[in-house]
Amino acid sequence: DLSKIDAGKMDFSKDIFLASDYINENISMIKPQLKSKNITLEINTDKQPVEIIGDKRKCNQIMLNLLSNAFKYTPENGKIIVSTKLSKTGIIEFSVIDNGVGIKKEDHNKIFEEFYQADHDRDQALGGAGIGLALTKKLVNLHKGSIGVKSKPGKGSKFWFTLPINS
Secondary structure, three states: OHHHHHOOOOOOOOEEEEHHHHHHHHHHHHHHHHHHOOOEEEEEOOOOOOEEEEOHHHHHHHHHHHHHHHHHHOOOOOEEEEEEEEOOOOEEEEEEEEOOOOOOHHHOOHHHOOOOOOOHHHHHHOOOOOOHHHHHHHHHHHOOOOEEEEEEOOOEEEEEEEEEEOO
16 A cells, blocks of 8 residues: 555545444444453544545545554553544644553654654564554545644654545
8 A cells, every 4th residue: 555655546435424423433343452452442522423524445444554553552451532623724733642652752754754652672573563543544634634743752642644535
């Protein structure tokens, strides 16, 4: 997928789907893993139905990458929060927040680079190759969205991204 995006050869479909369904479908895929570590999941979304415009398969990949990372780096009995915030400018912001290991400030921009790992030994032990967040950023950019992180070591991380809405 990375090479297809870089070469401008990535197929892109414009689907319309509900934000609530999008969140629930992706959470259902990771729920068994959460139970294995007794991780609590909290969902905070707008109550009004919001339609997203985007390639649903690629949008699912964005959310699953962030949820998988949150799971990997959150300790047993930890907590993950998924939330949305609707903007009047035609976008919706999704957040995946965990109380995991966190990331040093100097690594915040680097983690979106291909093959970068904030802690090489730890990340490899957890099954990381350093391409998930790079791909996620490129998929968000394909949707004309943005992505970012706020994090402190030992306190956890908040990854957020935006997608266009059908207004």
